[in-house]
Amino acid sequence: MSRTLRTARGQYAIHDYEGFEGVTISEYAGIDNVARMGAFIAEHGALGAGLLEQFGGDMDQAETTLQDCYHGQFASLADYMEELTTESVTIPEALRYYVDWDAMARDAEMNGEFFTVETARDEVHLFSSR
Numbered sequence: 001m002s003r004t005l006r007t008a009r010g011q012y013a014i015h016d017y018e019g020f021e022g023v024t025i026s027e028y029a030g031i032d033n034v035a036r037m038g039a040f041i042a043e044h045g046a047l048g049a050g051l052l053e054q055f056g057g058d059m060d061q062a063e064t065t066l067q068d069c070y071h072g073q074f075a076s077l078a079d080y081m082e083e084l085t086t087e088s089v090t091i092p093e094a095l096r097y098y099v100d101w102d103a104m105a106r107d108a109e110m111n112g113e114f115f116t117v118e119t120a121r122d123e124v125h126l127f128s129s130r
Contacts, residue, residue, distance in 0.1 A: 033059065047125050050117030071126040077105035077116055080126050 036059050041048045044066070051062040074080045078101040085091070091099065108114050116124040 033057075046119040047117055050119060050125070054115065054117065065127055069127045069129070071114075071128065073123060073125050075122045076124060077109060077114060077126060078102045080114075081105045081108060 037052060037057065040052065040059065040062065044051075048062070048066075051066060052059070055061040055065070071080065074083075081104040082099075082101045085099070085101075085104070109116070112129050115127055115129060117127070118124045
């Protein structure tokens with residue numbers, strides 16, 4: 001819920017808000033954009049809020065990324081890297097324990113290939129970067 005104040009010139013200023021899952025709302029954000037953000041968060045919860053935070057409140061970018069770049073929910077990026085690798089490459093059983101999935105995940109994130117939105121402990125949502 002947000003509280004707005006209408007000025008004498010018909011402009012609005014937002015001075016207090018809650019229910020936006022920690023997303024920062026600018027004092028002079030347009031009412032239509034705030035409503036759009038609220039609807040996005042209501043529909044997608046912490047995931048929607050995390051995307052809005054990732055993109056500085058840019059609704060178009062958040063919606064497009066969710067639609068086009070979402071790979072699903074995993075316990076960690078390392079788990080995704082393991083799943084992706086083992087689905088595409090046969091790793092001999094004797095070498096399986098030498099693969100450092102955490103390092104692969106760290107490299108993929110540092111290289112800008114992927115980013116995650118953490119919504120709970122052992123719950124990350126994975127997105128490919130554009």
